Amino acid sequence: MIGVFICECGGNIGDVVDVNEVKESIQKIPDVKTVRIERFLCSKLGLKRIIDSVKKLDLDRVVVASCSPHMHEETFRETIAEAGLNPYLLVHTNIREQDSWVTKDKRKATEKAIAIITGAVNRARKLQPLKETRVEISRDAMVIGGGIAGITAALQLSNSGYHVVLVEKKPSVGGRMAQLSKVFPTLDCAPCILSPRMADVDKSSNITLLTNSEVKKVSGGPGNFEVRVRVNPRGVDPEKCLRCGKCEKVCEVEVPDEYEAGLYTRKAIHLPFAQAVPAAYAIDFENCTRCGKCMEVCPAQAININEEEREETYRVGAIIVTTGYDLLDRGEIERYKVNESTITSLQLERLIENELAAGKVLKNKQGKRIKEVAFILCVGSRNPHKGVPYCSKVCCPYSVKEAILLKKTLPYLRVWIYYTDMRMYGRGYEELYRQAREMNINFIHGKPAEVTADPQTGKLQLIAEDIDTGQIIKNSPDLVVLCPAIIPSGDLHDLAGRLNIAIGEDGFIAEKHPKLSPVSTMREGIYAAGTALGPKDIRESVVDARSTAAKVIEFLGEGYKDISPIKAQLVGECHGAGECVKVCPYNAITLNETTGKAEINILACNGCGACIPACPYHALQLAHYTKEQIMEEVKGLLSVPSEDVKIVGFFGDSTAYPAADAAGVARLNYPPNLLIVRVPSTALLDTDTLIETLNMGADGIMLCENGDTKEGEITEQRVKETQTKLEEMGLEKERIFYQPLAIPAYKSLPYMVETYLSKIKKIGKTQTKTATLTKK
């Protein structure tokens, strides 16, 4: 007795799919006792209706057709458990992210929904009750990036009793905030309020601080991540270093100082900055000549220029990404950066700290006193043409802050801010803007097209329309401060690939849901905070960081996880062949020394199913994804007759299925010919299953899996073998196709589908070819 519950999702589904027509079709299926349509199935009322239906109608299987199971599968499982049903007697099928959100044609979306739900009903019929097992997980967390967001998250977690590994790529924590002078709107001294936090990180016994370090490889899964960290050599032992500076004096290498944003220089051996944590010198080995002079003069013998890099592996339950931002240095900014008198806002922060704070008057490189400063906002921002399409948010408040600092210290300065819009969005920011106007800082509504330096005199010039008065204004300031677009830190893209998390269209980390699941990534157990998620100010980074700490604590919980029953299990006689042991990507199967029979470790088992086809005696099955259950689903999926060619997509649940979801969230469109079957991994499917799928009416099969994994390799191999078999049977090998698909590549999904679809369209429907498909 199957109950089918269709969600309209407040129009997200209902406006595209004709749910009444779907209900009529599904009602006709034998064993379907009831089909209910709800506007919001996941609401309290909707869930109650499910419970009532199960009880009243004595349902023993439930199908929910709504959003992605990645959203609410747990919720619905708990709901039917409340009604007295085993929670694994549920099929949560996806008609939103993988249908209504990606199909333009309403007719086709409705037909697709019918096919999907028919498949789900078929699957439900074959489900068996299953139980979870409780297992221990790691209660440690890793924070990648030691700026204000990373520091805050690490401290919050360590104060709550959790052990944190904080990985920072530079020789000191502190990030961008350490480079700032004063922060808005309070005008507090940035290093002063940051230093105590940095010191706390150093002191905390619950934090393992790894500086000069980078994450190289991540394996395992949520609750049990195995992270390989490369610790680059510092060349100086922080325990011994006295910070006397003798080494620095004898070092002959001088390079631009990145802490000073390139305004000043440093030596190869240097103290990153005054408040650095660890409070020790470090050697920049990229520029160090290894002359050894520093080693000779160090009174504490703290230096070792031959220090080598080392690798350390950590096992953590959750990861927080706080890798921060960079400033855009190409595109539009090239029209404004003309000589050393056109600087970026970050360079101005350093100038303020080094010159103004030291009581000096601002002078240019020629030693002439600076009397007039012009800020240019939106350099590279809001510019899809030659920059980034988004607004960098903090430049309006920080430029006002910088202008106020300049004017306060040197009242004779004439300060101009050229803006397109003044976006003073936060608490206290509008008041800061008023303060600036009261100090006679000139605001010009109009953007200069470029900054020119006269080739003969070197004088800077900007020309802009003052839109408010309609006059053209020409200005020759002594210093021009550019506010460049804020972009994600350069390493984010690679790191995201290693962590297998999605990057949004704008290059920053994609959040699970921008309103309701901020700071969570698409992957369980991995969170993000601060400017890795987009431009924001310090307060927001701190709020993000605190949220991620709370999410991590919730996730790690008491240190155990109730393990899903979706694991490999022995159902036949084990003959000790050992093929399963060889193929398992997680080393989860061993042969018992005494009995010689296979034993499966359910904690290590990832439920991928790679072992299933490997067993020559067919003694294994994957609970909840047996061959029968999968074939029944496919049969239902292909049951709706159609002129169009049909492609069955087996999508691995670790990356390919979430990638398809991400494409839905982004509202990308692709042809409805693709019918997706969710499998733990495509390595589960044997050749028979694939050929049977063609038998049942599929014209093409796409297997999508994470290409960088063993599951992917296994799939690739199996597809090749199946293609050989197809050719032997007189069928086109194009009918089965392996498509590596990791979450960050979701944007390419429509292209992949359309490309494969046109191939299949060319060779036509399978049934019209020789009907000599034989089952082995």
Place this chain on the structure above:
Amino acid sequence: MSEFALFLGCTIPVRCLGYEASTRRIAEELGIKLVDLNFSCCGYPLKHVDVVTARSMAAANLALAESKGLNILTICSACSGTLTDAKFNLENDPSAEKVKKELEKQGISYKGGIWVKHFVRYLYEDYGVDRIKEHVKVPLKNLRIAIHHGCHYLRPSEIYDEFDDPEHPKSVREIVEALGATVVDYAGELDCCGGGTIAFNQKLGAALAKKKLDNVKRAGADAIVLFCPFCAIMYDGHQRFIEEQFKSGPYNIPVLFLPQLMGLAFGIDPSELGFEYNAVDVQPLLEKIGERK
């Protein structure tokens, strides 16, 4: 030997004969064969009236060259802009359907099989500055040259495959330096000559040209080098007019077409380079490099 259709446009064959003569002469020197086809106006002046008609006219000219299997080299920057824009539009813009319809009505089809480039871009990108240097017999060592790039050689950069940076161009600089001359930087280097304005408001157009003449004079250049007939008409043809109109100058800045400068560096006799058609006297310049007319 490379062979190209030469697109002269409307202005050069009538009003800039020195440019045409010097171009043909140095092309000969460099081994570049130029073929004359019966091209019409590129369509540029019709853009004010109807952009679709203008593009259709440009596309029809492209089709003519395609029928002869020849890529187009043009020495007028406005023509370069119009022809390149038409090709880009046909290949990238959905609004090109209108242009295609107009062409169909007249039985013309352009399949995109040939390309069009400004001659100077071709010299830089394809012919090569090193090869040009090989032909230099009289390095122009004493000459200080102000380059006027004009507008349509570089902008909009999207249609020109961004072959040079419209904000900091270097293609022409490299050619001029290969000839041995010194390139002089001056304020307002990327400014427009005003040629597009002068048909509708003479004083306004001339005022634009005046700005550049003032800047070039201040920078102390010996000559302006350019490669578009409109720009030449503004700086050379109107130099006296500007002096009278605005009581500015006197400038006495000779205006040379790039092929003329190249011809001098290649040791070609000035009489073959059409200098009699330069309005501002080039004699002082020739004397500076040791040539006599």
Place this chain on the structure above:
Amino acid sequence: MGSVTFMAESETEKLVVETESLDSSFVRKILKHPGGEQILVCFQCGVCTSSCPLRLISPEYNPRRIVKEALLGMKDLVLSSDFIWFCADCNACTERCPQGVNPSEVMKAIKNIAVEEGIAPPAVKKIVENIEEHGRLYPIEDFTQEEREMLDLPEIEPDVEVFKINKKKLLGEKT
């Protein structure tokens, strides 16, 4: 000490723009015109005006303001201005506009619309006439052929036709 003349009340009312007087079809016309498709995204940053070569010569020439007036539907104001014809078509604005509005193409679209409505400077008429008749902007006189001969330049065809145009149709004249 001078005296102040106050404007008559009926005159001051003219300075206020009533939204009923705005023509929303004007923007739609521009949007449909090749080149004008992106006019809506302009956010009035002013980079076009500050890049425009005419801005220092004639501060009244203001592409940003013309775009805004067009967006608001101030059709008569825009079509009757001289300034749309003074655009030098240098493309500096298009090159630098952060939002891709393509102001130099928008200017052409506006001019095309003006011509459709019968508004055009006399120079435009002459241009179209020459091109219709000769396929060229400047007719080829005998004098030109002689000059060319003296420089050993090839003789050129005085009349060429690669694409037919119809002057009356282009200028919106009644046949």
